[in-house]
Structures are given as structure tokens and as C-alpha cells.
Amino acid sequence: MYDMSGFSYDITDVVHLLQLRVRHKNSSSMDVNCPFCGETKGKMNVNLQKNVFRCNRCDASGGMLELYGRLHGVSSAEANRQIREALGKGEYRTDYQVVHKEEPVEIFNAELADADVIDRTYQEMLSLLTLNDKHQEDLKKRGLTKEQIEIQRYRSVPLFGIKNMVQKLLESGQTVKGVPGFYEDQDGKWTVNFTSKNSGILIPIRSMEGKIQGFQIRLDQVMEGRKYIWLSSVKFQNGVSSGSPVHVIGSLDAEQIYLTEGALKGTIAHYLSGDTFICVAGVNQYRNLKPVLETLKSRHLQHLYEAYDMDKKMKVYCDGDSEKCDACQRKPATFYCPHKMQKRQILQNACRKVYEICSGLSISMSRMVWDMDSYGEWNGQIKGIDDYYYVLKNTG
Numbered sequence: 546m547y548d549m550s551g552f553s554y555d556i557t558d559v560v561h562l563l564q565l566r567v568r569h570k571n572s573s574s575m576d577v578n579c580p581f582c583g584e585t586k587g588k589m590n591v592n593l594q595k596n597v598f599r600c601n602r603c604d605a606s607g608g609m610l611e612l613y614g615r616l617h618g619v620s621s622a623e624a625n626r627q628i629r630e631a632l633g634k635g636e637y638r639t640d641y642q643v644v645h646k647e648e649p650v651e652i653f654n655a656e657l658a659d660a661d662v663i664d665r666t667y668q669e670m671l672s673l674l675t676l677n678d679k680h681q682e683d684l685k686k687r688g689l690t691k692e693q694i695e696i697q698r699y700r701s702v703p704l705f706g707i708k709n710m711v712q713k714l715l716e717s718g719q720t721v722k723g724v725p726g727f728y729e730d731q732d733g734k735w736t737v738n739f740t741s742k743n744s745g746i747l748i749p750i751r752s753m754e755g756k757i758q759g760f761q762i763r764l765d766q767v768m769e770g771r772k773y774i775w776l777s778s779v780k781f782q783n784g785v786s787s788g789s790p791v792h793v794i795g796s797l798d799a800e801q802i803y804l805t806e807g808a809l810k811g812t813i814a815h816y817l818s819g820d821t822f823i824c825v826a827g828v829n830q831y832r833n834l835k836p837v838l839e840t841l842k843s844r845h846l847q848h849l850y851e852a853y854d855m856d857k858k859m860k861v862y863c864d865g866d867s868e869k870c871d872a873c874q875r876k877p878a879t880f881y882c883p884h885k886m887q888k889r890q891i892l893q894n895a896c897r898k899v900y901e902i903c904s905g906l907s908i909s910m911s912r913m914v915w916d917m918d919s920y921g922e923w924n925g926q927i928k929g930i931d932d933y934y935y936v937l938k939n940t941g
Contacts, residue, residue: 552625554632556596556609562631563616564741564766565589580616580765581605581679616765617701618677630705631741655783658723664756666719666727667749670737673710674700680746688813688935697812700747702739702762711735725759725788728781738778742768747776748809750792750826753840759787761808761826773807775826789830791837795821798845803913803930804834804899805852810931814852817934828853828895835902842906849903852913852930857892858923861885 560567566578568587573594576587582603589600599606607615614624658666676694680701684694703710714721715735721727726737745764749757760776768774778784792808799821805811811824823841825834838846863882896912903910916927927933 554628555593556591556598556612557593558632559609559613559628560591562628562741563613564744566766578766579603579605616677616679617704618679618681627705652780652782652784654779655723655785657725657785657788658720660752660754660756660758662720663724663758666714666721666724667757667760668698669714669717669719670710671698671700671747671749673713674703674747676746677701684746687809688817688931688938690816693816698749702744702747704739704741704744707739708734708736711737722783723785725785726776726778728778728784730782738776738781738784743774743776746809748773750787750790750808751794752790753793753797753837758790763809773826789826789833791833792824793822793837794824795819797821797841800845800847801850802841802846802848803850803852805930806854807929810929813931814929814934817931817938822852823849828892829898831895831898831902834899835906838902838906838908842908846908849899849908849910850913851896851899851910853892853896854928854930855914855916855923856888856928857896857912858914858917858921859885859889860922860925861889 560575560577563580565580566587567575568578569576573592575591575593577589577591578587579589579600579602581589581600582605588602589598589605591598596609597607598609598612605615610621610624610628613619613628614621617624617627619627657663676699680699681691681694684699685691689697711721711727712735721735721737726739727735728738730736743762743764744766745762748761748763750759750761752758761773762776763773764771775787775789777787779786792811794812794815795802802821802823803811803814804823804825805814806825806828808824808826811822814820815822823834823837825831838849861881863885900910913930914923915930915933916924918924927936
């Protein structure tokens, strides 16, 4: 039994705060997806009467402060302080709030700030943030060293002290208006769009000049099927969209350059291979790709390797395991899975679009594939180019 004397909240509040996915719940316990080992079938049991948790897969266990503290790399005392602050603001327990219907307020967005202004503000913001232990270990497991992590300045999304941080930025002379993620709240105070729902790792998106143009957030908990989202404030007063900029890492004078989806993936692949990578946020986000390729061609770019995930070669027969596909759930299942066929088609269409862009710029292009079977389809083991290089490095 966890000693609850002096606490004004319980482990249920912590579960809500951390946005853990609840798979089953009754009056005495709930089963949630484990945030430590990443399993997705509700193997972590949360005892609501004893205020303790335990994962039946990885054996992570403890009380409510350990649940929060271990995930964010803070002590129990600091976890208690952060939880109290979050709950005291009413940011997470919506069931405590009385919702009043109000007339919709018209939203006006700011103009996107100059690239130098955006970079300076973001650089200063990163100096005020830290990377928690769990996020650092996650990045190391994917193949990055501690030094590389620091060079890229990866940080954890803060869950408290956000307005104080923004105030420090303003006091230091930084501009926040027109910088993606920043906006004015209902009181006219500047803040930034960090919440428990978008907690995760801040991934800087850097231009060819090395300037930070925006951030992707690698979410701790998948949101509406998405693992990555942009740090954006387009839905708020005086906010602004990130605009989906392209991330570039490596030598700009390389004759052969690689294209992949996701800045973190491309950065890891760069460090593992030494190659130059262009990274779009999604396979269909190629609007900003052409000007980057034009600039690189004016230097030395001759050939582009398309290195999107191997979903582009995924098998599409129905194996009954796709939760998103009604046809897979029917018995007997259909021979071909419509969901997988659609996903593969989207990737292949995106690849063709890149070929069209390269053809128009007279840049030769070829496709990278790996982990293939004898029929020319993906084996289903090594998905991303970063995974492929990681396996190569560790198998010799």
C-alpha cells in the first residue's frame, strides 16, 4: 500500500496526466500500455486502491511518484511538485472543470518571422530546456551517442514552468511573435504550445544553413495514429504554422544524397553512414523539397537515393492482424488487405512524385531497398534506413 498521507491526488491523476492509453478498467485497477517498454496491449497494471503500478512484461513497478519521475527523469520530490503544479492549473483533469459555452473567438495568425529570428529564439529556448534520462536512453538505443545527441540539441517537451520560460525569452530580447509554437493566450500573455498531450522529444529541423526552422515532436504516446507532430500554434491567437520545412544534414557538396521521411531517422542514418540526408516530415510533404534539390544541384548533387521506409514493398495479403482494416477482422478474411494495399499505394505514389521532381531538374534517381525476400517484397523486419544502417554497423 502506497503511503498517501499529505497527497491531494492519486495514481489515477498521474495516469491521466501522462496520457497513458487505458485498455481496461474496473473499480480497483486499470490496465494501460506500458510507457517504459512500449508494449501496446495493456500489460501494465495500475492498482487504484494501493496506488502502485507494475508491468507484466518489463517488470517496471513502483508508486505514483515513481511512475511520473522515472518517465521524466526527475526525483520523487520534483515529480510531486510538477504533478501538483499541473493539477493545480487544471490543465489535465478536465473532469474538474466546468465547461461554459462561449461565442467562438476569431483567430488571427501572425506573419512567419525571419529565419534568423526563428533560429535565435529556438536556440535560446533550447538552452532553457533539458533532455530527461528516458528520452536520452531512447535515442541511444536507436544508435546515437551522447555527444551526437547534444550536438543536435534534442530536448524533452517541458510539462511545467512554460510561461516562466517564455517570459525569460522575452526578457532576454528574443522575439516570439511569428515563431511557430508561440501564441497569445486568452489573457494576452505569450506562451508556447507545450501540453501533456504533446509531451515527447523535441527534434530540431535544420535548414541547409544549419538554422533551426521548426520542431517535430516525437510523442511519448501516439496521438490519433501519429507518432510525430509539428510544434505549431496555427490554431491560436497570433500563432503561426511551421510550414513543414525540410531537414538537411551532412555535406552540402555531396554528389550523392539520400532522401528519407523524418528528421530523426535521417539524422541517425547520417551519423551511422556519413552520408548526406534530406528529410521530409511525411512522404506526401514534398512541397518544400524541390527548392532544396535545386540549391543542392547548383552545388554538386548528381544522384538522389530514395530511402523511404520499406512499407513501399510491404506484403499486402491479409493476415488478420490489421486493427484498422474491417476486412481483416471478418472471418474468413479477404485475400488482400485493403488497408495495406492503400498504405503501400500512398508510398509508391509519393516515390513517383519525387521521381518527377528529379526528372524535371535533370537529377538521376534510384530506389534503396533492403530486407527483401526472393519475391521482391519486404520481409517485415528492418523498416527504416536508420534501422538498416544500425543492423549493418552491429553485424559487421
